[in-house]
Amino acid sequence: MSSTNVNADISPSPWAISTRLTVLYIGSATLILLLIGFYLYQSLANTLAQDNKQFLLQEIQLLRSVLQEQPPNLERLADEQSEGVDLPTGGYYSRILDKSGHSLSETPGMDALPVASQFPVLSGKLETKETIQTIVDGRSFMLMTASSKTSSQHTIQIGLDISHEAALLSKYRTNLGWAIFVGLFFSSIAAVLVARRGLNPLTEMTRHIEGITATQLHAQLDPARYPKELFALAFAFNAMLSRLSNSFNQLTQFSADLAHELRTPINNLMGESEVALSRPRSADEYQQILESNLEEYGRLSQIIETLLFLARAENTEIALHKTRLDGRAELEAACSYLEALAEEHGVRLSCQGQGFLLADAQLLKRVLSNLLLNAIQHTPAGGEICSSIQTTDDGTAFITVKDSGCGISAEHLPKLFDRFYRVTSARSEVGTGLGLAIIKSIMDLHGGKVIISSVVGQGTLVTLRFAVANPMIDCERLEIG
Secondary structure, three states, X not given: OOHHHXXXXXXXXXXXXXXXXXXXXXXXXXXXXXXXXXXXXXXXXXXXXXXXXXHHHHHHHHHHHHHOOOOOOHHHXXXXXXXXXXXXXXXXXXXXXXXXXXXXXXXXXXXXXXXXHHOOOOXXXXXXXXXXEEOOOOOEEEEEEEEOOOXXXXXXXXXXXXXXXXXXXXXXXXXXXXXXXXXXXXXXXXXXXXXXXXXXXXXXXXXXXXOOOXXXXXXXXXXXXXXXXXXXXXXXXXXXHHXXXXXXXXXXXXXXXXXXXXXXXXXXXXXXXXXXXXXXXXXXXXXXXXXXXXXXXXXXXXXXXXXXXXHHHHOOOOOOOEEEEEHHHHHHHHXXXXXXXXXXXXOEEEEEEOOEEEEEHHHHHHHHHHHHHHHHHOOOOOOEEEEEEEEOOOOOEEEEEEEOOOOOOHHHHHHOOOOOOOOOOOOOOOOOOOHHHHHHHHHHHOOOEEEEEEEOOOEEEEEEEEXXXXXXXXXXXXXXX
């Protein structure tokens, strides 16, 4: 399935980042503006209410002063009560009740305004108490009841017309609502523009990534062009491109090498077959041709089996059967197996050290055989190959194979584990170039490591490190098994 079809099957989230940022911005702006509007409205309403209350308390204090006179000056009391009736901003009215609740004196027209029952009733030790009431004609009044603080226990009822302030608050509330609405409208527009502007670097990065193909893996992002939040992403993407580029180059080289390795024996088979068919031949000649072809078939089979082994090893499909092995015995067995070949090349094999390790016996034999075979092939006659084993206190085992061969220059060392890689480009060289790749795969399966150091003209040292995290536990497990 192509990537286009995959993308078509996957539906993106309906909430794009720009949409989320816009919604969050508008939501935040709405909450902030509403809180500010509520605070402003309540501040104005409380200020007006406090002013009105102070005004009524001052008037009550004047009426108390008159009532404290003995006897109360009713004419002066009437004058005080009539002073606030005709104020342009809304008059105030008052009523004086005696102890039995009968009106002693009241502002003219008081009976047409809030009735006595609408005034708050004093209870307990309260000297004043106020409330807001709306009468039938729609006017609003702040009503306050106060005691006279005199021995005759008069009650003062005073009402302030606050209709103009109620209208002012209503208009202020309407204006505030419109201001919030207009503010939210422009905030929404700003949110959309800011979200789009803020995501421009991400859009640019996406456009750049969409343009990268397999032949443009070198087209990396410039982290300096992106904001701090995308800086690390750009670096990570460049690192991924580098890894992909290396893998792609290795895969391309591997494909070319594999094609070359397979083409040589196939060409040999075709050539020999064509020569054999060019004229009638004897039975011995046909037998020689078949034997030669069989060698080429064997070579092809070895390459295929090795590649299959490497593929299974990379996918960890190979089951390990780790056992506690005597490293010295394994080295001696490998040397004994290749002793005849070493003598043929005039190379001497030797073993040193003592130690045990946990490994798969068959795979360890393959590793040691590959190492020794490779050392024999690159060691001149009269040379020596010394293999040894040693263990550390934590149970880690080290197997080394050191030859006195021609050595390998430093530029080749990092590539020695690549498949089909050879130090020399000659294809006629013995081997398929897969030996060290197999060794590395087997060591990876064991959780170990292989290290190669070499000096040109002095030889090569290969070190295998078999790690044992807890040798006591492993040994106990083996003994129980």
